[in-house]
Amino acid sequence: MTMHEFLHQVSAKNADQPEFIQAVSEVVETIWDVYDSNPQYRKAKILDRIVEPDRIIIFRVPWTTDAGEVMVNRGYRVEFNAAIGPYKGGLRFHPSVNLGILKFLGFEQIFKNSLTTLPMGGGKGGSDFNPRGRSDDEVMRFCHSFMLELFRHIGPDTDVPAGDIGVGKREIGFLYGMYKKIRNEATGVLTGKGLEWGGSLIRPEATGFGTVYFAEEMLKTKGMSFDGKTVLVSGSGNVSQYAIQKVNDLGGKVVTASDSDGFIHDPDGIKGEKWEYLMELKNIKRGRISEYAEEFGVKYYPGARPWGIPADVALPCATQNEINGEEARTLIKNGCICVSEGANMPTTPEGVELILDAKILYGPGKAANAGGVATSGLEMTQNSMRISWSREEVDAKLHSIMKAIHESCVQYGKKDNFTNYVRGANVAGFIKVANAMMDQGLV
Numbered sequence: 001m002t003m004h005e006f007l008h009q010v011s012a013k014n015a016d017q018p019e020f021i022q023a024v025s026e027v028v029e030t031i032w033d034v035y036d037s038n039p040q041y042r043k044a045k046i047l048d049r050i051v052e053p054d055r056i057i058i059f060r061v062p063w064t065t066d067a068g069e070v071m072v073n074r075g076y077r078v079e080f081n082a083a084i085g086p087y088k089g090g091l092r093f094h095p096s097v098n099l100g101i102l103k104f105l106g107f108e109q110i111f112k113n114s115l116t117t118l119p120m121g122g123g124k125g126g127s128d129f130n131p132r133g134r135s136d137d138e139v140m141r142f143c144h145s146f147m148l149e150l151f152r153h154i155g156p157d158t159d160v161p162a163g164d165i166g167v168g169k170r171e172i173g174f175l176y177g178m179y180k181k182i183r184n185e186a187t188g189v190l191t192g193k194g195l196e197w198g199g200s201l202i203r204p205e206a207t208g209f210g211t212v213y214f215a216e217e218m219l220k221t222k223g224m225s226f227d228g229k230t231v232l233v234s235g236s237g238n239v240s241q242y243a244i245q246k247v248n249d250l251g252g253k254v255v256t257a258s259d260s261d262g263f264i265h266d267p268d269g270i271k272g273e274k275w276e277y278l279m280e281l282k283n284i285k286r287g288r289i290s291e292y293a294e295e296f297g298v299k300y301y302p303g304a305r306p307w308g309i310p311a312d313v314a315l316p317c318a319t320q321n322e323i324n325g326e327e328a329r330t331l332i333k334n335g336c337i338c339v340s341e342g343a344n345m346p347t348t349p350e351g352v353e354l355i356l357d358a359k360i361l362y363g364p365g366k367a368a369n370a371g372g373v374a375t376s377g378l379e380m381t382q383n384s385m386r387i388s389w390s391r392e393e394v395d396a397k398l399h400s401i402m403k404a405i406h407e408s409c410v411q412y413g414k415k416d417n418f419t420n421y422v423r424g425a426n427v428a429g430f431i432k433v434a435n436a437m438m439d440q441g442l443v
Helices: 002-013 016-037 039-043 044-050 099-114 136-153 169-183 206-220 238-251 275-283 290-296 325-333 349-357 371-385 391-413 421-441
Strands: 055-064 069-080 089-094 121-127 161-162 230-233 254-260 262-265 299-302 313-314 338-340 362-365
Touching: 002 016, 002 099, 016 039, 016 044, 016 089, 016 099, 016 349, 016 362, 016 421, 039 044, 039 136, 055 099, 055 136, 055 169, 069 089, 069 099, 069 136, 069 161, 069 313, 089 099, 089 169, 089 371, 099 121, 099 206, 099 371, 099 391, 136 169, 136 254, 136 391, 161 371, 206 238, 206 313, 206 338, 206 362, 206 371, 238 275, 262 290, 275 290, 275 299, 325 349, 338 349, 371 391, 391 421
Parallel strands: 089 121, 089 161, 230 254, 230 313, 313 338, 338 362
Antiparallel strands: 055 069, 069 121, 254 262, 262 299
16 A cells, blocks of 8 residues: 555545544655555554554533533543553643544644653543633533543543643643542542642643753754744743743743734733733633733734744744644745744644745654643653652753653654754654554554
8 A cells, every 4th residue: 555545545534534634644744664664564554553543432521500501512532542651642622622633633642652752652632612711610510520421431550631722720620529539549640730639840831841942952953042032932821821931041032922812922022020911811810812912012913823923933832723834934934943833733734844845943743842741741650659859850851851852853854964853753753652562462
């Protein structure tokens, strides 16, 4: 079977799941020569097996509003591949959630987790429930109902969910409370927990910090650093907030932030009291980014994304497919030298191709944003050992992991004087999982 025949087969089986097809195509196109040159992989049908989840769980989630109205949402858990460890991946609560998006995210998680050097498989889950605008009591009732089904399928040595879009410390708390009550045991079954009940220091910061650490390593290959660089960040949630903080720590200047309604451009930089305001706005008030523009008198661009602002570095930290071909051309034209993805698959295939053709440093999400799941893995370790590491210890381990991921990408992606980090990440992640699957036989 040729690569095109294989991808056609995947597309035919998953015709209503464009994000999943996109993710599979991006991986297969970069690792096909490795797969094709290893007869043992072909004989064992490793690729055919790796694109099919081990299992998919879909369930009903009934709950009541504060007004007593009965609501019904759909819950999911995609347990994709456990060849190198328990399934690991976030839960996403957002109206856009469907099976195709969760399969895309779970498939990406296989290789991302493989790259971390930690023993974790890939999975993803969530619901089309929207926590935005809901009271704490409504969110609690939904989370408890969700866990009343999910508890059957997860465990510290089976499947360890974490947070994702719409699932933060509040939601993890409600989910963990119900799991603990049902199972009558306190285990490390969820990550992203509160510090008082098993959480890890640096976990909230980890994805954003890791994205910047990876970009820092890429810049070092060109003899550069963040010092004095102008940086674009999309999003204003957890990943974006801490990416901004780490850029500031390293001497860069972040001039944009966004949400689903638009973005702000602050030429003086989002730092100091402005960063603190952003944190309060999004984490406590749960307000909109336009309020930042009103507070500090900066330009707000409704219904737009920040990629038209000239800058040295771009950190897409919002959601999938947020940099298209046209926006990639604009970044290149404006002199962008580095793109490091804090979100999952935020650049379209056309955008990726243009960025790579321009020989711009480009860290794909499965490598650049692996810091979050890496620190979740560190939380699992601390839970298993019944200890807590200091902030400095966890940050040092995170930094070390991101450096190791970068080295793996260079090992498999460097040719002549250019490193294709997409190829490097995919090949490094694939080989580890494929070899584990070979060792364990046809299961």
